[in-house]
Amino acid sequence: MIDLDLAAVRAFVAVVDEGQFGYAAEVLGISQQAVSKRIAKLESQLGVVVVERGVRGAVATAAGRRFLPYARSLLTVADEAVGAVRGRPLRVALLGERDAAADLMRYYLDRHPGVEVEIVLSSVRDTSRDALVAGRADAAFARRFGGPRTLPDEICCAPAYLEPLQLLVGKGHPLAGRAEVSLAEAGAYPAWVPGAAVPSEWADFYRELSEFAGVTVETGGRPESIDVVLERVAASRVLTTFTGTGFRTPLHPGIRGVRVVDPTPAYPHALLWWGVDAHPGLAGLVAHVRAGYNADVAAGCWVPEADRDLFGAEGYPVATV
Incomplete structure (x- = not known):
């Protein structure tokens, strides 16, 4: 019988979710070398290779994909x-460490040092909403509407923050020298958003944005890491991509950021939680999120119609490209 090392198992899941050993190291709070050692230990215990490194990052092998669930x-x-013995921390699901929600949680925890919270990191294919519905989290930062799955009626929500989007272009792109462009002008160029290749609430967001403003959204058929996205956009004189202003985009010398106006598309992040048998530590987080919601941004932003009531946003006429 094999006694699996849970630290090694946790490292494996982090690498698969983050797609890079370095990102997994940041999430786990250890060195990249330590992550590699834990993966090596797991592979030694299992007798198979579960992760392979390639030019596009780290991915699970066939054996790794079977082992992942x-x-x-x-x-x-x-x-x-552990929670049954000593009391379970509040589990909050985020899409990733680079998301603005991660900074929001850091801000909250810095000001509430006595609160016990466990961050549950999700991925493009296994989202924070999935973690909430599956019971792996007590709350999640995500869009309330859209996606392939209708959320149960027992899930409550509050507006967390509107995240204005900016346009990223290569330094040789015709829009590279602009401080800002209208959404209609941005729509004249195809936007490469590979994350929208997977059916999800953000895929629906970009579909609705495309229908509203005439923006051509290309996905390439599968998700890609942010580093791959930046490389491709930097090398193109045509492609653009969108990123949230709260997302920590890696520095790339060939990329320029351009503000989008008239209107500014904004992604509506909500805090979702189970209204039945709610975790006792949830009330403080909900109150904090409600108090900090940036409602003042809504007046200048476009959000999908389904989200407008929750976020206090108004509609806009369809843009002409």
Whole structure:
């Protein structure tokens, strides 16, 4: 019988979710070398290679993909076992460490040092909403509407923040020298958003943005890391991409950021939580999020119609490209 090292299992899940050993190291709070050692230990215990490195980052092998759902279950059971003995921390699901929601949680925890919170990191294919619905999280930062799955009626929501989007272009792009462009002008160039290749609430957001403003959204058929996106956009004189102003975009010398106006598209991030048997630590976070919502931004932003009531945003006439 094999006694699996849970730290190694956790490192494996982090690498697969983040797509890079370095990003996984940041999430786990250890060195990249330590992540590599833990993966090597897991592979030695299992007798198979579970992760392979390539030019586009780290991905699970066929054996790794088979092991992944069991790895997630092992970690969930282990965390619940610890929680049953000493009290479980509030579990909050985020899409990633680079998201603005991660900064929001850091701000909250810095000002509430006695609060116990466990951050549950999700991915493009296994979203924060999925973590909430599956019971792996007590709350999640995500869009309330859209996506392939209708959320249960028992899930409550509050507006967390509107995240204005900016346009990223290569330094040789015709829009590179502009401080700002209208959404209609931005729509004259195709936007490469590979994250929208997977059915999700943000894929629906970009579909609705395309329908509203005439923006051509290209996905390439599969998600890509932000580094790959930046490389391709930097090398193109035609392609653009969108990124949230709160997202920590890696520095790239060939990329220029351009503000989008008239109107500014904004992604509506909500805090979602189970209204039944809510975790006792949830009330403070909900109150903090409600108090900090940047409602003043809504007047200048476009958000999809379904989100407008929750975020207090008004509609806009369809832009002409």
